Amino acid sequence: MSHESILIVGAGQAGMQIAVTLREDGYEGELTIVGEEPHGPYQRPPLSKAYLAGDADVESLELRSPSFYVERGIVVITDEKVEEISFEGPSADDRGVAVTSTGRELHFTGLALAPGSTPRRLPLPGADFGGVLYLRDLADADELKSRWSTAQNVVVVGGGFIGLEVAAGARKAGKTVTVLEAADRLIARAVSTETSEFFRQAHERRGTSVRLAAQLSQFVGDGDQVTGVQLADGEVIPADIVLVGIGVIARGELAEKLGLEVINGAIVVDEFARTSDHRVVASGDAVLLPHPLGGGTQVRLESVQNAVDQSRIAAASLLGKSERYRAVPWFWSDQADLKLQIAGLSTGYDQTVVRGNPDDEKFSVLYFREGRLIAIDTVNDAPDYMAVRRALGDGQTIDPATAADTSVKLKSLVIDA
Amino acid sequence: MPEITYISPDGTTTTLDARVGDSVMETAVKNGVTGIVAECGGACACATCHVYVDGAFMDAVGEAGDLEDDMLDGTASERTPHSRLSCQIKMRDDLNGLTVRIAPKQV
Ligand SMILES: Cc1cc2nc3c(=O)[nH]c(=O)nc-3n(C[C@H](O)[C@H](O)[C@H](O)COP(=O)(O)OP(=O)(O)OC[C@H]3O[C@@H](n4cnc5c(N)ncnc54)[C@H](O)[C@@H]3O)c2cc1C
Ligand code: FES
Numbered sequence: 001m002s003h004e005s006i007l008i009v010g011a012g013q014a015g016m017q018i019a020v021t022l023r024e025d026g027y028e029g030e031l032t033i034v035g036e037e038p039h040g041p042y043q044r045p046p047l048s049k050a051y052l053a054g055d056a057d058v059e060s061l062e063l064r065s066p067s068f069y070v071e072r073g074i075v076v077i078t079d080e081k082v083e084e085i086s087f088e089g090p091s092a093d094d095r096g097v098a099v100t101s102t103g104r105e106l107h108f109t110g111l112a113l114a115p116g117s118t119p120r121r122l123p124l125p126g127a128d129f130g131g132v133l134y135l136r137d138l139a140d141a142d143e144l145k146s147r148w149s150t151a152q153n154v155v156v157v158g159g160g161f162i163g164l165e166v167a168a169g170a171r172k173a174g175k176t177v178t179v180l181e182a183a184d185r186l187i188a189r190a191v192s193t194e195t196s197e198f199f200r201q202a203h204e205r206r207g208t209s210v211r212l213a214a215q216l217s218q219f220v221g222d223g224d225q226v227t228g229v230q231l232a233d234g235e236v237i238p239a240d241i242v243l244v245g246i247g248v249i250a251r252g253e254l255a256e257k258l259g260l261e262v263i264n265g266a267i268v269v270d271e272f273a274r275t276s277d278h279r280v281v282a283s284g285d286a287v288l289l290p291h292p293l294g295g296g297t298q299v300r301l302e303s304v305q306n307a308v309d310q311s312r313i314a315a316a317s318l319l320g321k322s323e324r325y326r327a328v329p330w331f332w333s334d335q336a337d338l339k340l341q342i343a344g345l346s347t348g349y350d351q352t353v354v355r356g357n358p359d360d361e362k363f364s365v366l367y368f369r370e371g372r373l374i375a376i377d378t379v380n381d382a383p384d385y386m387a388v389r390r391a392l393g394d395g396q397t398i399d400p401a402t403a404a405d406t407s408v409k410l411k412s413l414v415i416d417a
Numbered sequence: 418m419p420e421i422t423y424i425s426p427d428g429t430t431t432t433l434d435a436r437v438g439d440s441v442m443e444t445a446v447k448n449g450v451t452g453i454v455a456e457c458g459g460a461c462a463c464a465t466c467h468v469y470v471d472g473a474f475m476d477a478v479g480e481a482g483d484l485e486d487d488m489l490d491g492t493a494s495e496r497t498p499h500s501r502l503s504c505q506i507k508m509r510d511d512l513n514g515l516t517v518r519i520a521p522k523q524v
Contacts, residue, residue, distance in 0.1 A: 043458045045460065046458070049460075059436075063446075063447075064446070064447050064449070065447040065448055067448070068447060068448060071449065304456060304457060304458065305456060305463075308456055330462075332457060332460055332462035339484065341462060381487075382487035382488045382490075386464065386491025387491070389491070390491060411490075
């Protein structure tokens with residue numbers, strides 16, 4: 001059916017992109033984005049980088065200016081959470097209604113879910129002490145910043161991207177920083193052992209203490225404020241701030257209310273960003289999707305690239321077009337002066353090739369599955385990153401036997417698969 | 418407020434007032450100038466904000482940094498001596514009148 005009014009739940013990177021693409025693709029009906037935060041759509045990546053360092057203000061985080069939405073007839077409702085949602089029946093022409101936290105009813109003919117994700121909590125004794133913080137939104141970032149200048153000891157729990165970015169920022173600001181990671185290496189879910197080991201050494205070189213296989217027993221405090229983290233062996237690491245970054249949980253609550261297929265909170269979608277009820281599309285951090293580079297498994301991608309590209313597909317599906325999601329995933333993480341860039345999906349790799357010398361803080365790790373290139377991590381090496389991103393996009397590959405040869409540009413080693 | 422003029426691949430021109438300190442990319446994207454994709458939001462990580470700087474402003478704008486220079490090698494449209502990533506050009510009062518042509522292909 002062609003829609004008269006489309007509702008997008010979630011005013012983040014994905015929700016904004018669905019709205020923008022709908023208008024670019026000629027949709028002229030009513031268009032509403034509703035989000036529970038007090039802000040219109042903004043960028044999250046700087047929250048653990050430039051914003052924390054004081055190099056970006058709230059206005060510079062906005063994804064679009066307020067007048068942009070007005071000019072395009074996109075209604076952005078902020079500070080209201082969608083609590084209930086349903087269709088009046090099962091057929092394609094049935095309308096739906098959402099009810100927000102203020103009791104406002106929003107009627108729609110088309111629906112997109114872009115609720116993002118929420119930090120996984122660490123349920124240890126003392127978790128309620130002030131200063132035990134998470135970082136997902138501006139409110140979290142402001143809380144962290146308000147404690148930042150007076151804090152001397154920063155403990156980061158979880159050696160993933162966000163934790164390591166905050167750790168790098170804290171070291172740069174001269175604080176005493178400890179990273180506690182439960183696994184036996186950093187960023188274990190996303191990168192190879194070579195890249196993990198590089199980041200451990202690089203952070204230690206900059207003065208951060210990295211503890212792997214760390215077992216936490218509790219947060220300790222004074223009054224209602226945290227003063228340290230106690231490990232299983234009894235040792236207490238002093239902390240004025242504890243930043244917990246142990247991953248996120250997709251926000252599938254509304255999808256469940258609609259009876260959609262949800263696995264571990266993540267909304268299951270097909271390659272057209274359609275949920276198990278084809279009237280509803282979903283995109284961004286909250287979805288579990290099939291990807292041609294994923295080696296047949298469903299993946300969840302927590303990245304700006306995915307929020308943008310997959311939302312374009314979702315918008316197309318709402319307008320009755322079938323565009324397949326096949327964009328090459330890419331990601332970046334800035335940790336002090338180290339720029340990590342990742343292209344492709346390393347899921348199921350069976351071989352890695354290190355190109356360059358990690359000790360130079362400029363190198364790449366290429367990932368192969370059955371001899372075929374599937375992904376790359378680069379540290380301070382944008383040309384290698386761009387070469388692989390393009391090669392994967394064009395369905396090309398690199399011979400693992402030649403990949404380590406730094407006497408030639410990686411670009412020149414790209415061959416047809 | 419310094420002004421920036423954007424020339425789109427289809428020839429449309431748009432002139433905007435920029436906030437000092439905002440990048441040429443931010444000013445365009447927030448106000449809906451199409452053609453600058455800027456997927457990474459200015460982190461110099463995507464090369465989808467490629468523009469060609471008008472000859473008269475080349476000196477004032479200055480040269481690309483090392484990382485930007487590397488990223489420019491991977492742009493979807495041809496790199497020329499006028500190529501810059503617009504997220505890396507921060508607006509200053511003395512850049513008033515800056516004119517950039519948006520590269521036809523970004524992704
Ligand atoms: C600190 C930090 C650093 C990051 N750094 C990088 C990086 O360097 N590179 C990169 O590629 N990615 C990075 N990311 C990830 C990236 O920001 C996310 O992948 C992206 O924001 C996902 O977009 P989204 O729209 O799916 O979710 P979000 O941006 O989280 O937006 C979802 C919105 O929906 C709202 N919402 C949810 N449920 C409801 C409801 N029922 N009613 C109303 N509103 C609702 C939420 O409040 C939220 O505002 C970072 C993320 C964080 C938190
Ligand atoms: S916006 Fe990504 S490189 Fe400029």
